[in-house]
Amino acid sequence: MEEHIMADRINASVFGEVLANGLALGVIVMDQSYRIVLWNHWMEKHSGIREADIIGENILEKFPDIQQRGKEQYLIECFENRKPLILSPFIHGYLIPLDIIKENTTHRMLQDVRIYPLFDNNEVIATIIIIKDLTEQILHEKEIVRLTRILK
Secondary structure, eight states, rough: OOHHHHHHHOHHHHHHHHHHHHHOOOOEETTTTTTEEEOOHHHHHHHHHHHHHHTTBBHHHOOOOHHHHHTTHHHHHHHHOOOEEEEEETTTTSSSEEEEEEEEEEOOOOEEEEEEEOOOOEEEEEEEEEEEEOHHHHHHHHHHHHHHHHHH
């Protein structure tokens, strides 16, 4: 009985806030007009753009690179087909152009991107974009392959 009482006391918005800002992931929420309504701390850190400065901006206008590379189709598809999508760093590279500096070298962040529709009464009202940085992992794997070739 104690478990049921505790579950009733958990506030979904507080839980969402903890997830959005407590994980080492970028979280962006945009409405049907592609306007950004949430830009978490991870995105602030990696983009250099404060949430207060980007809320209300159209993601496609703010990051024209998305359309130039034809990646807006995935955002549109999520809204229209109402299904989640995964963008692989090996095929797509990235969604939002973010640079990282490693050993005095600038790299474009390689991203695992998940795009989810957010429903209200069976209607898609928003899209949630989750970005995971895989740059270091991929660079390490490429270096292992390179060293393995040298050793052979």
